[in-house]
Structures are given as C-alpha cells and as structure tokens.
Amino acid sequence: MFGRNRSQWHSRLVRIAGVERRPIGGRMAIMRVTVLGTGAMGAGMARSMLREDIEVTVWNRTVERSEPLADDGAMVALDPTAAVADADVVVAMLFDTAATLDVMATVLPAMKEGAVFVQSATVGVEGASRTASLAAEQGVAFLDCPVLGTKAPAEQGALVMLASGDPTLRERVQPAFDAMGAKTIWVGAEPGLGSKLKLVCNAWIGVLTAGVGQSLALAKGLGLDQQLMLDALDGAAAGSPYLQAKGKAIIESSYAPQFSVDGVRKDTGLIRDAIAASGLSTVLVDGVRAAFDAASEAGHGDDDLAAVYFGF
Template sequence: MRAAVLGTGVMGAGMARSLLRDGVGVTVWNRTPARARPLADDGARVAASAADAVADADAVLVALYDAEAVLGVLGEALPASAPETVWVQSATIGADATRRAVALAAGAGRTLVEAMLLGTKQPAETGRLTLLTAGDPAVFARIEPLTAAVSVKSVWAGPEVGAGTALKLACNAWVASVTAASAQSLALAGALGLDPNLFLAAIDGSPTDCRYAHVKGAAMLAGSYEPQFALDGALKDIGLIDDAARGAGVDTTLLDALEALFGQASRAGHGGEDMGAVYTSFGGAEGAGGAAGGSGG
C-alpha cells in the first residue's frame, strides 16, 4: 500500500513513522517543508506539494491543524489523486467544516472517510492511537494496513462521515476537563500547604482514579510541558466543542470556564507548550519554555 500523509506536525509525523515501520510506502507533505524533511531519514518521500504527494497514493491521511488548512488542501489536491484513492480525514475541524470536506470530496468524485485520532504524541509514534471512525466499513477494509499500523483500537461511530467528528468532540471535552480539573486539585492542595503529590496518592487505585491525571499531574508538578498535545490546539478544539454544544442545545458553562482557563495560559505564552500548562492558570509551576508543538502541518 502507498500512503500520503498531509501534515507532519506531532501527530502526522508520528503516524508516518508508524506506517513506515509496518512497511507502508509513505509520501509526506507539510506546509512548512522543513517540518517534513526529517522524515526522509526514516524512508519517506518528501513531496514538494500536496498534489504531488497524493498522485500515486492508495490512501491519503489528512493530519492538518485546522479547518482552513484542511479545506484548502482538499480543494487543491483532491483532483490530483486517482479516482480510487481513499481520503482519510483525521484533523479536528468541527461539524460545519466536516460537511464542507464531504462536499468537496463528493464534488471531485473521491471517497472520504473519517478516522479521528484519540491520543497524543507517544501513542502516535508507537502506533497505539485509538481511531474514531465513520464511513463505509467496506472502505476501511480496503485501507486496513494503514489503520492497523497507526492504531491499537478503532471505535466505529457510524456510516455517515461527521459521526467521527462528533465523537472526537465529546472525547476532547473530557480530556480538556480532566486536565484542567487535575491542575485545579494539584494547585489547591499546594495552596493549602500540602505536598500536591498527596492528591495523586489519594486517588491512586480508587474509583475516582484516572491514569491521565497521573501523567499530566507529574508533568505539571515538574513544570515540564514538552508538547504532547499543544495547549493552543486544545484551545482550538474547545472552541469547536463549544460551537457544537451550543448548536445542540447543551449547556456550555463548563466549556466557557475551560476556554477561559486555557485562554489565560495561552495569553501568558504557553500556547505552544503541552496542554498541561493550563496548570499555570491556577498559579501552578511555570513551564520551562519548551519547543512549540501542535497537531498539524
């Protein structure tokens, strides 16, 4: 199988390497070429344009940052792919942009399915993502070598493209909430004169335990914010979740609070750091100014 990966940010680069390890031929493209070039050392072909990248691909994995990038690249590159090429939309772009992506693919006579990504840098690099899929199951059977290489689990949300996005928004609402709640409890414990690690010890193994709280909590307490999921990416997704919730008549009180907390951390200069830097909004340890990261190209 020949695959093209459009977008070589944290997630795209990790998935490209997972594909290469499984013997899939990979061509990569990124809007900033320097971010794609290191993948040549892993065996990928680096394309000069998105249209060039998809020209001989059996499947195209779209791992760009936002709706503007995804829709722009689809408009440019869909016609350059073979009619039988399967396009796999993996970027978190919200419900409205997903409908527009479906329309672009239909207009070009191309097949588009969703495989939304649940996981961060380490699962992407080790082929252990969870895929939230939507579309024709027969199409997924055709691209099984690709999905098997990048994931450890798939959850099929339904036959209509857009269901994967809906499930991803619900999951990311949980991820953002758990991250902020962990930050609040750690900061509160410290402010009350306790060792914040006692909070993590207290929930360990109990019905209220959450492994994610331990992973993010340890990084927060160390002031280590190397991006696994960049804070600005989380803030973008919270905005998409908020839009979806309002459109569906779901109360947004918690989302509004999350948007304020993550927005505060972003304005303080933590946008390119890991989303765990929301801890700083509670007066937690300042980050060490880690390298900027993100999920798109």
C-alpha cells in the same frame, strides 16, 4: 533547502516528479499512503506506517519539517499534488478546517481513481460536513477519521481511530488504520460521525486536565505538598493513570507538548459550538475554555495541555 550537503542527500534519494523518493530496498509495500501535514501527530503516524512496510510519502508546507522522515524511509514530496498522485490512501492531519479545505482543494483533483481521502484533524461538526462535501464534489472517496491520542501514541502506533463513512471503503484503508492505531472504532456510515465522537471525547479530556490543574493549584495555594494529592488518589476509584501522568508533569514543570494548550483552545471552541447547537448548557465548557485561555495568555500556548495549571 535540506540544510545538508546535497551530495549526501542524492546518494540516498532520487527525485521523481517533484518527490524526493527513497529506494526501499526491494521490500514489498502493502499499500501507498500519503500523509499531508507532518507536525507531531502526522510525523508519528507516518513512522508507524513505515514500520509496517507501508510505502509512505509525506508533505508539509515547511519542507524542513518533513525532511527527517526521509531517514525513516519516507518519500518527501516538494508539493502536495506530487505527494498524492500515486497514493492509494491520503491521510490529512492538518491544524484546522481552513487548512484542511485549502489543501483538499489543491490535491483532490490530482488523486488517482479509487484512492481514498481520509480527514484526520479535529474539525468539528461543520468542518466535517464541509470536507465531506468537497470530496463528494470532486468525486473522491472520503472517510472522516479523527484520532484519539497525542504525540507519543502517534509514534507508537497506538492511536484510536474514530472512523465514519462508506462501509465499502473499510478494507481499502484498514492496513493503514491498523498501523497507526491500537484499534479502529467505526462510528457509522455517515461521514462526520467520527468527528462528533471526537468532540465528545475531547470534551472529557479537557475537563479532566483542567481538573488536575485546578486541584494542584489549590494544593499549592493551601500550602500542601502537591504530591500528596497524587498519593491520596493513587489506586482509588477517582484516580487514574491520566491524573498521575499530568499531575507529575505539573509537579516537575515538564511541559514538552504532546497536545498543546492552544490546540485544546481550538478544539474547545468547536466543542462549545456543538454543545450550544445541541441546546445544552455551556457552563462547564465555558469554564474549561477560560482556564486554557488564561494559560495561553500567560505565555503557555505552545506548552503541553497540562500547562492549563497556569490558568489557575
């Protein structure tokens, strides 16, 4: 199952109640946190907490994706209910609303009294409401806390935590939030406000990235050296580190995913729903979504969002 010699694993791991539990050498854990979903973001968040001596258990539908975290000191759970049983805080970083609700329905009844469930995926306005309602039905303390940042900030503990929910829960989760993020913005006491702010911020990121792609595609179409655009805007009021980073990625054809094209497409659909529900014009978000759709159709769905360039 682990793709390694079993004796090598059992020299370092002890199985307890369905969890691959690694001894932590006598160190005192600040708290016990479970991370559900160990993709690029969840794995980085788990490692950031481990560096702060938080005891971390991880679970992923495909166990091979969580296995490497055992080498960093995490406990690898073989099923989600075992993963959450002893946790003080459970952080869910899953792909979308459907995946999050499915896992929540399984794990919420298994969580111990007083534990806090933290929903960190981008699920949109309706998704945030549905996840909060499900937690309330099960009597589990809940915080809506999507994050700003991609794979690298997750690994560095430099995310921005966009938290909303019961203010009395803040002290319980703050050590974990401090480990995962450079800062926490407490958006309000109403669950779902964090998810609303996430949509606002991701709308801006989508527009910025599409703008970089369009301008570099135009430079190529006009027969210009694409680097000249970055040089012209470097240090200017209209320039930014983000322009330089994504522009360099496009010029160097470097598309290792920090945040994928298809991930942006999913989020842009949620953003469009929120814009339409607010009675605002969708003309800009429709254009951005069309560019990312075209890039995905060109075979770049799993590439970094800078590959929106191919949509032009």
